[in-house]
Amino acid sequence: MSFFFYPKSVAVFGSFKRGAIAYEILRNIVEGGFEGRIIPVSLKGETVEVAGKTFKIRERLDEPVDVAIIAVPANIVPALIDEIGPLIRGAVVISAGFSEVGNIELERELVENAKKHGVRIIGPNCAGIFGVHGKFFGSFEVRVKPGGLALISQSGAFGGAALAMGNEGGVGFSAFVSYGNAADLNESDFLEYFADDENTKAIALYIEGVKDGKRFMKALSYAASKKPVIVLKAGKSASGAKAAASHTGSLAGSYEIYRAVFRQAGAIEVEEMEELFDAAKAFEMYPKTGKRVAVITNSGGPGVLATDKLEKLGLEMAKLREETVQKLRSFLPPQCSVKNPIDLIADADYERYRRTIETVCRDENVDSLLVICVPPIFIPSEEIAKAVIDAECNKPLIVNFMAGELVRNGVKLLEEKGIKNFPTPERAAKALKWLSLR
Amino acid sequence: MSFFFYPKSVAVFGSFKRGAIAYEILRNIVEGGFEGRIIPVSLKGETVEVAGKTFKIRERLDEPVDVAIIAVPANIVPALIDEIGPLIRGAVVISAGFSEVGNIELERELVENAKKHGVRIIGPNCAGIFGVHGKFFGSFEVRVKPGGLALISQSGAFGGAALAMGNEGGVGFSAFVSYGNAADLNESDFLEYFADDENTKAIALYIEGVKDGKRFMKALSYAASKKPVIVLKAGKSASGAKAAASHTGSLAGSYEIYRAVFRQAGAIEVEEMEELFDAAKAFEMYPKTGKRVAVITNSGGPGVLATDKLEKLGLEMAKLREETVQKLRSFLPPQCSVKNPIDLIADADYERYRRTIETVCRDENVDSLLVICVPPIFIPSEEIAKAVIDAECNKPLIVNFMAGELVRNGVKLLEEKGIKNFPTPERAAKALKWLSLR
Structure with a gap:
């Protein structure tokens, strides 16, 4: 079925007037950077311009393509499939007006004509398909x-x-x-x-x-x-x-x-x-994780909310090893709490976060980490984002940076490194729950 | 206590170096458009510039103000309160280092000094206060x-x-x-x-x-x-x-x-x-609502999700009166579903939404409306937003417009009219649940 999601060539059937379904699909395919052949087919129009490129509109399909995307009136779809069947491997039928409105016979005809030619059908009455890694955006x-x-x-x-x-x-x-x-x-x-x-x-x-x-x-x-x-x-x-x-x-x-x-x-x-x-x-x-979570935060309240949610979801607050607690004590200021949730307090900087993450990650009682940051005005969120990125940790680590515009740059930096942010402590806790179910 | 949230004058105590807590609070007060007197007080510095305005820094407070915001080291706060007590009505003590770190005696002294002068205290160890309608942003x-x-x-x-x-x-x-x-x-x-x-x-x-x-x-x-x-x-x-x-x-x-x-x-x-x-x-x-909800949508799936959530939360899908059903049938296309959830299908436009909302709103079996819109590419979300705004309806109406950038303009338009958008069908359903609890 991979010809649908990684096609080498595609034909689009329908109207290529601006705003029409077929036009919008063509635009998506072209703007999305599809590298294969693209063939618009319609009885109307000579050419269609999309994203600075001009395509000749053909009256009929006259060469083989992997996928046909069809947005013509329902009643002519079965005949079209019969006509182009020998040239295509699969068809995505966008057109509505089949079994969903009672036209069961029309839908049966469509399927039979496709089967005759060994053509596979997606739809009808659908919004189309994307094969994102094949840069194929065959939908509006x-x-x-x-x-x-x-x-x-x-x-x-x-x-x-x-x-x-x-x-x-x-x-x-x-x-x-x-x-x-x-x-x-x-x-x-x-x-x-x-x-x-x-x-x-x-x-x-x-x-x-x-x-x-x-x-x-x-x-x-x-x-x-x-x-x-x-x-x-x-x-x-x-x-x-x-x-x-x-x-x-x-x-x-x-x-x-x-x-x-x-x-x-x-x-x-x-x-x-x-x-x-x-x-x-x-x-x-991450593919999965265990149930024992360590929470690292720079603000007590959100740390408590994460803890509440984790326990409610049936996860466990990891019991840190004595060795870990001592190590944390050795470099954290005395006001910090080294019990799980670990509270690095408001002035926690790059070094405090990075070392804490690394220390906790090495604890064999810990399956995963939930790292919370509510940046105070005097510490930019990027600094804490860098600490998360730089910390050597081979266990699942879920982040919850929050405070609207104050964390925008930090969240962006994290996302550039593939670390996705969860907007509240509770949603971060739930993320770990899903992972623990695998 | 309203002098805290609608003060006529405020003094800020602390360092007015850029980035310091007192500076940030002063900046917030000035930029927030506070219209009363603003007096920065510090032993250091002659003037401080904020948002293009220059303030003379006073060495001590020498005139009455409603509120003092205090961000000086904890150990000198009690004496400061004693000194300025006769001039102020209330103090917001941002400074940390009191009972939360064991300095119980210092906190008691602070409170006693305040009591002596009839001064009320918010804090210590707090982030400050906002009185938004008094344009008073006394926090960082x-x-x-x-x-x-x-x-x-x-x-x-x-x-x-x-x-x-x-x-x-x-x-x-x-x-x-x-x-x-x-x-x-x-x-x-x-x-x-x-x-x-x-x-x-x-x-x-x-x-x-x-x-x-x-x-x-x-x-x-x-x-x-x-x-x-x-x-x-x-x-x-x-x-x-x-x-x-x-x-x-x-x-x-x-x-x-x-x-x-x-x-x-x-x-x-x-x-x-x-x-x-x-x-x-x-x-x-809205102050409250009843339990009987009518769902109006242009897309089946999200309508079903809203219905599931409403029932799960113990709300009821309103049973529309026969009169309402007939009225809807009279102007809606035959493909539309006039049962609750009411599905206006994808090409629902301004008129279809507006008339449906008005018709359903008049049904005495309906306590509130949940209006969902996933705009198809050929109908701008603003058009549906306008229908929601223009519809004459005196019952609670919760909206769920969704599809990222496709609804941005519609959501903005709604918000300008005080209609707040809920980003998913389930969150919109929960909004009605909270209202029904009053």
């Missing part, structure tokens, strides 16, 4: 920064919002697929594919319901055996399930059954959209 | 936009971080007080004061522990009878309580007792820092 959604998360979304709008929000929140993406009506390829196919995709470190899945439960269980188990799979299930409540049924036609089924499946397969279920991003950020950095 | 923390929230924080660092983050997240503030060691005035005094402050619509309280439980119960009940009081209690877990003890010397006590007190007093307890902001935003807009 906002382009994202490269990273380790593959996002599989049954809902196109959820997917689009999640891409934009995750991107701004520090998530890096390997791929995105909105699979719409799943007439051919579905969530199970994508789970299996991304399980083996080497650019994907973690998979996030938004589902309302699945059609083939057995297949899903198998695919989810396989994927979760290879890498973290984060699942957000919508339609959990009675009213939610009813709404999901009218949205994607999913039989949401009993949530208890889904929950059991997720647990048995080893997937990590989150309850909220925000948690999906936070878990993804954690897993982009 | 980041200045904030005016609004309805009074933030009372036992932890200075928590307070500072919360101001900065709340400010960026859309919270408006009426006041801030970090009360440190609470040698004189404490959380109960501030609760009672802000209960009667007309610029304060809601009170947020961060506490680790209180010394006088009876007094606290009384003050909290009084405040909660006047306006929403949101409480974030730190030191809930065993390790957290221990950490709090070493941080503010609080006997955190059994969390179960605190919980019972919060509930009995009618306060609204939140579990996370982020929830504190979200609850504050909700209460800045």
Whole structure:
């Protein structure tokens, strides 16, 4: 299936008027730096200009391409697939107007025509796909920064919002697929594919319901055996399930059954959209961790909040070895607390943070570190960011720098080094919880 | 106590070198547009320049002022209070080095000297105070936009971080007080004061522990009878309580007792820092609401997530009256779902949103509305924001616009009209939960 996410050539079908779906997809592909061949196809228009480049619009596809992206009226899609079938390997059908509005026959025709030519279909009624490391942005959604998360979304709008929000929140993406009506390829196919995709470190899945439960269980188990799979299930409540049924036609089924499946397969279920991003950020950095956490902070209050949350989540405050405590005592000012949470107090500088992180990291009672910084006005957040970056530590380290604009530069510096910031002590604690579930 | 938050004159004691605490506080006061007299006092320096204005530094205070802000070494504070006592009404003692490091005698002397002159003390060991509507920013923390929230924080660092983050997240503030060691005035005094402050619509309280439980119960009940009081209690877990003890010397006590007190007093307890902001935003807009919510969305997935969360939180999906359903059917396209959640589908424009909001708002089975928008590329978020603004609706309406940069302009427009955005469906649902608890 990798021709979908790392294609060498792509044809886009639809209208190339500014603002039209096909135009927006073409623009995303060109602006995203796709290095393969790009062929716009439409009966209307001679040329289309995108990002300073001019493309000749062809009336029909007349050479082989890996992927066709189709945004023409639904009723002509099956015939188009039949026509271009011999030239393409896969098609992403953006067009809506199939089974989701009752046109079941039209959808069946689409699938049959594709099968005849051995063509695989994503969609119809979907928002498209991204293969971020192949610089292939085959969707009208906002382009994202490269990273380790593959996002599989049954809902196109959820997917689009999640891409934009995750991107701004520090998530890096390997791929995105909105699979719409799943007439051919579905969530199970994508789970299996991304399980083996080497650019994907973690998979996030938004589902309302699945059609083939057995297949899903198998695919989810396989994927979760290879890498973290984060699942957000919508339609959990009675009213939610009813709404999901009218949205994607999913039989949401009993949530208890889904929950059991997720647990048995080893997937990590989150309850909220925000948690999906936070878990993804954690897993982009680290594959897993143990339960014993050391908290290092320069301000008592946030340290207490982190401690509360860690214990509530079933994690443990690591009991530091006597050796570690003595070592900390040897270089920390007497006002500092060397018990976990370790309070370096407000004037903690580069050296105090760096040495503390290194000392605590070497303690065999510690599985992971949660480092909090609320910079006082006289210490720039960059200084503490550098300490985190420079500290030699081979254990999972989650950071929570906070105070709005006061930490902007520090957070930026951390992110340049691949260290993602969590905005509150509680969200940082939850990140460690997800990691401990692997 | 209003002379603290709406003073007519202020003296600042400390070093006026750039970056020093007293300098930073002076800068905040001047840049914040304080319109009363400002008197810097120090033995060192002739003048100090701040924001283009030059102030003569006086060697001693020689005229009456409402408030003295003191950032001189701890050991000389009691004598200073005795000296200026006849000239001031209250003092905010920023200086650290009192009971929190064992100097109990020094703190007692400070309080006794203040009492002798009828002077009230905030602190010592605190981050200062803001009276935002009096344009008085008597702290080194980041200045904030005016609004309805009074933030009372036992932890200075928590307070500072919360101001900065709340400010960026859309919270408006009426006041801030970090009360440190609470040698004189404490959380109960501030609760009672802000209960009667007309610029304060809601009170947020961060506490680790209180010394006088009876007094606290009384003050909290009084405040909660006047306006929403949101409480974030730190030191809930065993390790957290221990950490709090070493941080503010609080006997955190059994969390179960605190919980019972919060509930009995009618306060609204939140579990996370982020929830504190979200609850504050909700209460800045609305005093309360009922349990029956109507969800209006242009994208199915997020609508389902909101529905799930509302039901999980014990709210109800409003059952729309037949009249409402028929009215909606009369102007909505047939693909739209007129059951709650009401799905206006992706191409919903200004008119569709506005009319739907107005129709649903008139339904007597509906207590409040949750309006979700994930703008498709061809409809600018401003258009939907305008629909929300223009819709005639006299019931609480919580919005969740999402998709990063795609909604930036819409969110800005909403905020200019005092409509605060909640970044995910789940956080919007929680906002309604807090409102329903009043």
